[in-house]
Amino acid sequence: MQIKRGAITGSLSDYLQSLVLKALLGSMKVLPFHIRLKLIGFFTARILSPLAGYGQRVKDNLELVCPDLPKSEVQRLMRRVPESAGKTLAEVYSGPAFKARAKQAKITGGGMDALEAAMNAGQGVILVSGHFGNYDVPRAVLSERGFNVGALYKPFTNPFFDPYYRKTIGAISTPIIPTKDRKSLVQMVRFLKSGGMLGMLIDVHRYGAPHLQFFGKRAATATSAADLALKHNLALVPVYGIRLDDYGHYELVVEPPIAHTNALDMTQALNDSLERQIRAHMDQYFWVHRRWKAETQAADQEK
Template sequence: MAEKGKSRSDYIVNLLIRGMFRLVMLFPYRIRVPLIGWIMARIVAPLAGYTKRIRGNLAYVCPELDKSEVERLCFEVPDNAGRTLIEIYSGKEFIDRVRDIPLGGDGAQALEQAHQESRPVILVTGHFGNYDVPRAALIARGYRVGAIYMPMKNVFFNKHYEAAISTIGTPLFPRGRKGLGQMLKFLRSGGMTGFLVDQHMAHGAPLTYFGKVAPTALSAAEMALKYDALLVPIYGIRAENGLDFTIQVDAPIAHTDAETMTQALNDSLEDLVRKHMGQWFWIHRRWKPERQRTRAAANTGP
């Protein structure tokens, strides 16, 4: 029975998802991961309207893509999302698969030095590849890594989702005043904290992503400036076999001002997405141009 004050539809959706997860967890990891990817791409995405949203986002920022490329991405994007979700729920099997991945990229040495010196670090990534791969690999190496996250709107699903991401590592800080306070205390103690920078923030700065205005939160850069923390873009890039990953650590973003630094984060992610278009979560309403036009009209009214 649904909890008081909670949606019955959320309760039913959660039951269906939990049932599906329990079923696929009976399969070996190498079968389970692509199976959920296929289910997400071929069944869930069309029914949930995700395919339509992918097409709309691509038409808005990449109108030059031909039809065959768009069709390919309409499969690859939800396939990657499904794989990511079941990998997170696979706990120890997932951790064992990624724990020894070497850190590559121009920022790997700076990240190791910050770890040795217990210097605060803000790790920034996006909904790309599997964003929990770097966190799992760094924690397995003994790095102190926390993460701030947005609780799921479906409270029934959120209970086991939080348990799953906690298996990969803690501490976790839910968005909100209490979580922010805990996260700042951890950061000041020399910890590393992970942020996702690629979500639409209604009152964010009007920065650009794929050449279009994409309101973006400045909080990661502002905290880096305030606490003299390194601001480091980091990514878990899915390999062609669909199961393995590489970890790319970009050079730390130079401390200038929050908007310049955050635009550099957007540019870093965009550069990587253009090389691996199917690995970014094009299902997101990242730009929301209609809402931006409405707000602009309201601000210029009589």
């Protein structure tokens, strides 16, 4: 059954799901920030994760790329990884409360001078991160410090929930550019060429992408960030938001720009950078997603 609300048309199921999600995320805002994070983290780890099979995915990925990890550590990460993901969700949907805390983040990594030089020169920057820690911390911190920071995002398939999500993440900084068509690509390039800084996540399996190394295994990795940097002479900068506790204390890591060489080597350098951060904070990486499809598919073919 199709229903229409304003300019949006979708299924009744999508509409009802959107109402439930909005009510849940809206109601949590009445709670103190740290209680909010702990509650959503607990719900994700203890209720959602078992239902969705997240723990098994964490275990499978760890057994693939970290086979020597002690069983006790694997068990710990099976609980802590979904919990961390839930906390990230709670933070992002906390809007101003999250941003007010994130802007006080400790800044490390040695790359801030390069960002300031790019801003003063009116040069665009591609900020690259992964599904690690809270990847919206860089936007929150840098926008508060006067940088013009936007982000790419993958639209939700639910047409009623997507505008709400886009408005929510847009409260941190704009523009928020959907990754869906050529119009989005044009908007992205214009923003970068105008001196904007655009956040991208690199750790998603892309069919047809080169098989680069990530944790010593093959991972299909799009070179689009490096391609853009080379084509438009943009700085390519790894950035990370690390959660230090549940009270809104974060560390923003801004590393020096990746040297311009070729797209494959630059993208491998991004993978290596992300891996170093993950190894230092294993429970803050989203070990749930199927990052190593290239490795498992190749193993199947070799049987």
